[in-house]
Amino acid sequence: MMLKNNLKFVILGFAVILTLISIYLALIYTPSHETMGDVQRIFYFHVASAWVSYLAFGVTFFAGLLYLKSKDFKWDTIAFSSVEIGIIFCTLGIITGSLWAKPVWGVFWRWEDFKLFITLVLWFIFIAYLALRANAKSRTSKANLSAVFGIIGFVCIPFSFGANRIWQQYHPTILASSEGSLQASMAFALVFAVFAFTILYIYLLLAKVDIEKMKEIIDKIKQQVGG
Amino acid sequence: MKAVKAIFLKELMVEFRNKQMINSYLILSLMILASFRFAFSFIDFSISQLASPILWISFFFAGMFSLSPTYKREIEQGTREALLFAPISVSTIYFGKFLANLLVILCLELFIMLLFFVFFPLNIPDFLALLTVVAIGTIGIAALGNIISAISSNLAQSEVMLPVLLIPVLLFTIIISSISATSELFAGGNLLDVMQEVRFILAFDVVFIAVGYLLIDYILED
Amino acid sequence: MSDLIYLYAAYTIIWAGVFLYILKLHLAQNKLKNEIKMLREILDGKKT
Numbered sequence: 001m002m003l004k005n006n007l008k009f010v011i012l013g014f015a016v017i018l019t020l021i022s023i024y025l026a027l028i029y030t031p032s033h034e035t036m037g038d039v040q041r042i043f044y045f046h047v048a049s050a051w052v053s054y055l056a057f058g059v060t061f062f063a064g065l066l067y068l069k070s071k072d073f074k075w076d077t078i079a080f081s082s083v084e085i086g087i088i089f090c091t092l093g094i095i096t097g098s099l100w101a102k103p104v105w106g107v108f109w110r111w112e113d114f115k116l117f118i119t120l121v122l123w124f125i126f127i128a129y130l131a132l133r134a135n136a137k138s139r140t141s142k143a144n145l146s147a148v149f150g151i152i153g154f155v156c157i158p159f160s161f162g163a164n165r166i167w168q169q170y171h172p173t174i175l176a177s178s179e180g181s182l183q184a185s186m187a188f189a190l191v192f193a194v195f196a197f198t199i200l201y202i203y204l205l206l207a208k209v210d211i212e213k214m215k216e217i218i219d220k221i222k223q224q225v226g227g
Numbered sequence: 228m229k230a231v232k233a234i235f236l237k238e239l240m241v242e243f244r245n246k247q248m249i250n251s252y253l254i255l256s257l258m259i260l261a262s263f264r265f266a267f268s269f270i271d272f273s274i275s276q277l278a279s280p281i282l283w284i285s286f287f288f289a290g291m292f293s294l295s296p297t298y299k300r301e302i303e304q305g306t307r308e309a310l311l312f313a314p315i316s317v318s319t320i321y322f323g324k325f326l327a328n329l330l331v332i333l334c335l336e337l338f339i340m341l342l343f344f345v346f347f348p349l350n351i352p353d354f355l356a357l358l359t360v361v362a363i364g365t366i367g368i369a370a371l372g373n374i375i376s377a378i379s380s381n382l383a384q385s386e387v388m389l390p391v392l393l394i395p396v397l398l399f400t401i402i403i404s405s406i407s408a409t410s411e412l413f414a415g416g417n418l419l420d421v422m423q424e425v426r427f428i429l430a431f432d433v434v435f436i437a438v439g440y441l442l443i444d445y446i447l448e449d
Numbered sequence: 450m451s452d453l454i455y456l457y458a459a460y461t462i463i464w465a466g467v468f469l470y471i472l473k474l475h476l477a478q479n480k481l482k483n484e485i486k487m488l489r490e491i492l493d494g495k496k497t
Contacts, residue, residue: 039452042459049463068445092466099459103452117399124395131391135382145378148442152374152396155434159400162427167407169423200467207474214481221488225495 004210011203018196022048025189033186042100044190048197049093050119055201056086057122060129061154064147073216074209076143079150080133081208085201087126093119114164121160125153230315234323241300242331252331255292256339259285264346274347279410281347283402285339286361287368290332294372295389297324298380298447311447321373321443325436329369336361349413356418357409363428364405370435371397377446401431 026044033040059082067075097116098108110116132149136142242248263281301307310320340361351357372393379388408424418425 037452039456042456045463046459068442088466088470092463095462096459099455099462103455121395121399124399128392128395131388132378132382135384135388137381137383141381144445144448145381148374148445149378149392151442152371152435152438155438156396156400159427159431159434163400163404163407166404166424166427170407170410204470204474207471207478211474211477211481214478214485218481218484218488221485221492225488225491 004206008203008206008210011199011206015196015200015203018192018199022189022193022196025192030185030189031183036104039100039103042096044193045197046093046096046100047190048193049089049096050115051194052197052201053086053090053093053119053122053126055198056082056089056205057126057150057154057157059205060086060150064150067143067147073139073143076146077209077212077216078205079146081205081212083126083129083150084208085204087123087130089197089201090119090123090126094123114161114168117164118157118161122157125156129153230319231322231326234315234320235326238297238324238327239330242327252289252292252335253338256285256289256335257342259288260339260342260346274349275413276410278343278347278349278413279406282340282343282409283364283406285343286332286336286365287397287402289335289339290365290368290372291390291393293328293331293335294369294376294393295386297328297373298377299385302380317444317447318440320447321377321439325369325373325439328373329366332365332369333362336365351413353412353417356416356421357412359418360405360408360412360421360425360428363425363432364401364408366432367401367428367435368397370432370439371401374435374439374442374446377443381446401428404428404431 022044026041030041030044032038060079063075063079063082067073067079094116097119101110101116102108129146129149133142133146136145260281263285267277301310311317375392375396376389379385379392382388404424404427408421408428411421411424
């Protein structure tokens with residue numbers, strides 16, 4: 001328990017440091033974008049947020065598979081915790097994406113953009129997953145059904161991507177390559193931001209899983225006390 | 228194989244045992260299309276643009292009404308345990324129900340299409356292609372719809388949970404590409420023009436029939 | 450220049466969001482730890 005706590009703090013500390021560095025990189029180190037100006041700086045953390053939401057869902061998918069195989073509830077806890085973190089970053093990703101889109105494209109949203117589309121689909125799948133868990137009738141049922149739905153949802157993401165790409169062919173829009181050319185310093189800042197957010201995600205996952213475990217301990221104790 | 232056929236026939240028997248059911252479905256289809264017709268009577272619209280989405284949204288909702296009771300009625304009528312204890316694999320249950328749903332939804336869709344061409348006069352050069360696309364799209368709806376129906380039947384508020392779970396996984400994948408394909412057909416294309424969509428939809432069908440076969444155990448076990 | 454509003458808004462939302470979530474997790478953790486301690490005391494009390 002103590003070792004676990006120390007590990008968590010170390011990871012949090014690491015995440016905080018990386019995040020501060022990445023903020024510096026995003027706001028100060030990198031130059032202004034040639035056409036978009038400083039608004040483009042949103043993009044570093046917008047991409048990082050979206051990346052974390054996809055990572056989180058990937059973890060949910062694999063944890064679901066491992067749960068179905070082993071029936072060990074710890075995998076279900078990991079899957080659920082990952083969804084909660086994932087939906088937060090997905091929401092942040094969509095919001096920052098819209099805030100970046102407005103000054104650059106003139107609109108808050110564009111259906112043709114597959115990245116926005118996929119992230120929105122992911123968001124709906126997250127919500128559906130949480131609704132499923134809220135309505136489950138027993139601990140085992142909750143775990144089983146969530147795992148299955150997580151797998152289904154995960155498989156649907158590439159299909160959504162494909163469907164969107166097919167649909168786009170009928171509505172060809174000349175999407176101004178809004179990123180323009182990525183200078184080396186920008187690429188570095190982007191990768192760094194993604195890395196920082198990944199470490200942050202790991203910390204949040206550990207923290208959330210711990211919380212869920214404590215809740216289960218409390219339930220067990222309450223049963224003993226009640227009896 | 229024989230077991231699948233048995234379940235398939237049993238499902239159909241249960242569905243059609245109640246004549247009221249058929250009437251309700253038909254009236255439902257009529258209502259859905261009438262709503263669309265009514266809604267669009269207030270604006271100037273190009274039927275060729277809206278035909279495809281209207282058709283598939285109608286299919287989707289009608290399909291949902293067929294899928295909803297598929298697993299729920301086993302629970303409500305107390306036949307669930309009997310079914311699970313029978314000497315057949317759980318996947319047989321899935322396949323039997325899937326095929327039965329497929330047939331029912333296809334019939335519903337034929338009726339909807341009939342009504343559709345009455346409400347929205349439109350020329351279709353390649354009717355066979357349209358039927359093909361509708362058929363393979365429906366396979367996907369029935370395959371994944373069955374899995375989700377099985378899941379939602381085990382949840383509280385199952386009536387609400389079915390659409391909540393079904394929409395994110397069905398709408399943005401197979402429904403959208405079916406709409407694309409049908410749109411192209413309405414615009415005068417033939418089957419070769421939509422081969423990309425057809426391949427995509429077939430891939431979806433195959434994948435989710437496999438997923439259903441593999442995962443139905445976990446959904447239906449206690 | 451008004452574009453910068455979007456930049457400020459985006460950064461504020463992200464960092465407020467992340468910070469608030471970490472805070473929420475931290476508070477939940479403390480609350481649960483206390484509850485476990487309390488319950489364990491009750492359990493020990495019942496045994497003796």
